[in-house]
Amino acid sequence: MVFNTILIMLxxxxxxxxxxxxxxxxxxxIxxxxxxxxxxxxxxxxxxxxxxxxxxxxxxVSFFPIILVFFIIRVGGSAGVELAVDFLIITALIWNLILGVYQAVSHIPKENLEMVKVYRLSFWSRLKHLYLPSSYHQIVANIMPSFASALFYITLSxxxxxxxxxxxxxxxxxxxLQFASENQFGDIGILIIILILAIALNYxxxxxxxxxxxKKYVFDLSVKAPEEQRRQRDPFINALGGRITQVVSARLTTFNSLNFGRRTGVSASPRRRFRISDTWLNVISGVILLFFTGLAIYLVAVSGFAAAFDEYLTNAAFLLKLTxxxxxxxxxxxxxxxxxxATMVPLAIYSARKGGRRFCFLS
Structure with a gap:
């Protein structure tokens, strides 16, 4: 019996x-x-x-009216329920990832973006050789928080x-939820232990x-090259050659990060290629945003917002209770x-100092 229960848990x-x-x-x-x-x-x-x-x-839980109207009622059946569950899980996953990609692409070094314009790379080449490699680190860094958020809301989802x-x-x-409704608290404890082990294995x-x-996809601008360190120690070289070394280092870094040295990579030919202009990107993004805005308005309208407004938002007692x-x-x-x-910041400072002393000792 216990063995069968564990198999069901797994x-x-x-x-x-x-x-x-x-x-x-x-x-x-997305x-x-x-x-x-x-x-x-x-x-x-x-x-x-x-x-x-x-x-x-x-x-x-705030997305329940949307999934009620659109998925469970409009789609219906087991497919509608599965889509509703998937939608709720995505709402727990996606926000950190969007902000991470936005932050990564926004902080691409200016030299890389200028080189892309010089070689007139198409949108798909920029996506493959610049945007995706730049975003990879932030995407991976946000996978664990998103995964934890999905597990946190898994019962409601x-x-x-x-x-x-x-x-x-x-x-x-x-x-x-089934174990809790049947007061099987021992089974809940076993389920939690197995879940912790599964999370550890996933990690x-x-x-x-x-x-x-x-880590190899990070733009590490804080690490100085040996030539730059030598210039900082020598004021004469720093005064005469600083600007030249800065420009050359930036260009070399750009070429290495975009893999221009490989023949199988992106061609450096100045020929004009198919590319999406910024104007068309603005038009496409505007159409997409208008579509989702209209969809949101439609879902709110069909979910009975007018009736809810009259019943709740004009009720003084309800507004006081809500406040x-x-x-x-x-x-x-x-x-x-x-x-x-009060607890985590001192612990983090202690851990950082302890790690720093250990590093100094090992050095």
């Missing part, structure tokens, strides 16, 4: 982790598109990034309570190798933040 964890990783890949694809668009097209960045910042703070009925799919969240077998492999509830939530957040600040 199967649930396998399904949940597979679902999360597949949706992680989809989220990375994040690459929106992040690069926000970094390279000003009008898109002015719209997408503020919206992303706001939605990042919105809890998963895999089991969607609407009224007196629950919609859901089989996984860790639904299994944990050491998947995430940690990705982190190690992403007090919001104040309590904000107070809890402030208390947790202060406790975290």
């Amino acid at each position: 199967y649930a964890i396998l399904l949940t982790f597979t679902r999360i990783w597949l949706l992680m890949l989809a989220s990375i694809g 994040a690459i598109v929106l992040g690069i668009l926000s970094a390279r097209v000003k009008i898109a960045g002015a719209i997408i990034i503020p919206i992303t910042d706001v939605l990042e703070a919105v809890p998963v 895999e089991v969607i309570p609407i009224g007196t009925r629950n919609y859901g799919v089989f996984g860790v969240g639904s299994l944990a 050491y077998l998947i995430i940690n190798p990705l982190i190690e492999g992403s 007090l509830a919001t104040a309590y939530d904000l107070l809890r957040i402030v208390i947790v933040f202060l406790v975290s600040l």
